[in-house]
Structure formats: C-alpha cells, structure tokens
Amino acid sequence: MRILIDMDEVMADAIQQFLDWYERDFGTRYTKADLHGARLRDIVPEKHRDAVAKYPHQKGFFKDLPLIAHSREVIKELNDQHEVYIASAAMEFEYSLPEKYEWLDKNFPFIHWKRRIFCGDKSVLHADVLIDDHDFNLSVFRGKPVIFSAPHNMEITKYERLHAWPDARAMFNITG
Template identity: 70%
Template structure:
C-alpha cells in the first residue's frame, strides 16, 4: 500500500509559526482555538492581513518548524510496513525547499530522498491513501482521501478524518 503524507500542518506545525510570527510582529497572541474553522489572516485586523498572507513567502518561515506530536513515531512505523511518501505542494513557496529538505533529514531521516515529492499540484500524485489538511488537495486525489485535523479545516465534513497521529495508529492497526 502506498501512503502519501503532506507536510505542513500534518507532520510540521506551520500554524504555530503563523501564531509566533504574528505575536512577534503585532504583540498579540492568538490561539489554535481562535482559528477554529478559519485561518489567521481571516481573523486579524484588515490592515494586517496582507502581511500575514506573505509569511510563508518569507525566507525563514519554514525553517525548523515544530513537529506535530507523535508524527515521527507513527510515520516511521507506517514506513516500516508500507510504501510511504512525503508529498508537499512546496513549489508555491520556493524558499521552503531547502528548509523542508533539512527538516525532513533531521526529523524523518527514514524517509529516503527518493520518497520525498515537492510538487505544485497534488492531482498528479498516485497512491492508495493521501493524508492532507486541505480539501483542494484531497478533492483531486484518486485514492482514499483522509483529512488531518488542523484548525482551519475543523468544519469540513467531506472526508474521513484523523484528529491526531494517535488516531492513525488505530486506523492502520499499528499497536
């Protein structure tokens, strides 16, 4: 079985970086609960929206992102049993490429570089399962689409859902 796994907000905590940078720039700390069903740029004052939307285009945004809890252990176990690929639509953010590569080397060294896909359009992916946090990626996937919970997608009900990597342990019968 081939399992494709997204990076941002699935194994790498980009939401936390948005919250950190917003606090750094504007002195206000939003929480993940504040983002329930939306993204940060939608709830900040209108005069800050453009800046927040530009964050992922900044050179260091993707550098050393926090790891999503239990993702390393569970993805490693999946990798031991199945054909696992990391698939990130990274081409939209060219500065992210070296940071994502180094991040994977550091945290997921068991995912061989040949199983790392940096693309722009995930409709080209072929596999049995895609675990992703965005409808626009899941909706174009031909296999089993599984939504990984992130604050912005909590109101989406179209997909099978994983709320955490502990749920993935159960789903894939890893324990």
C-alpha cells in the same frame, strides 16, 4: 499500501509559526483556539492581512517548525509497514524547498529522498491514500483521501478523518 503524507499541519506545525511571527510583528498573541474553521489571515485586522499572507514566502518560515504531536513515531511505524511518501505542495513557496528538505533530514531521516515529493497540484500523484489537511488537495486526489485535523478544517465532514497521529495505528493496521 502506498500512503502519501502532507507536511504542513500534518507533520510540521506551521500554524504555530504564523502565531509566533504575528506576535513578533504586531504584539498580539492569537491561539489555535481562535482559528476554529479559519486561517490567521482571516481573523487579524484587515491592515495586517497582506503581511500574514506573505509569511510563508519569506526565508526562514519553514526552517524550524515544531513537530505535530506524535508524528515522528507514528510515521516511523507506518513507514516500516507501508510505502510512505511525503508529498508537500511546496512549489508555491520558493524558499521553502531547501528548508523543508533539511527539516525532513533532521526530523524524519528515515524518509529516503526517493520518497520525498515537492509539487504544486496533488492531482498528479498516484497512491492509495493521501493524508492532508486541505480540501483543495484531498478533492483532486485520485486515491482515498484522509483529512488530518487542523484548526481550519474542523467543519469539513466529507472525508474520513484522522484526529491525531496515534489513531493512524488502527486505521492502517499497524502491529506493534
């Protein structure tokens, strides 16, 4: 089975970086619990919205993102038994390209360059499954969409849901 896996909020914890940078710049610490069904830019004071929206367009934002829990070991197991591709809508953020590439080299060295995709619109991808946190990616995908739980998407009910990486073992029949 060919499985596409999104990066941000699925493998890499970009929300953590938003919270960290916001605290650095404006002194207030929001938490993931504050974000239920929303993005950080939607809950900060209006005068800070533009600054927050620009964070992922800045150099360094994607460089040292923490791992989503258990992503490395479970994706390694998936990759051993399925055809796993990483598919990130990275093109919106020009400076993210080398940072995301190096991040994969460091954290997922077993994902060969042939299995890495940086794109804009995921409707152009052909695979059996897409695991992603965004409705706008899942809704245009031609295969089976699987939503990966993230603070901003907890209200969405129209896709099969992966709450956390360990649950992928049962979903994709990973044998130990």
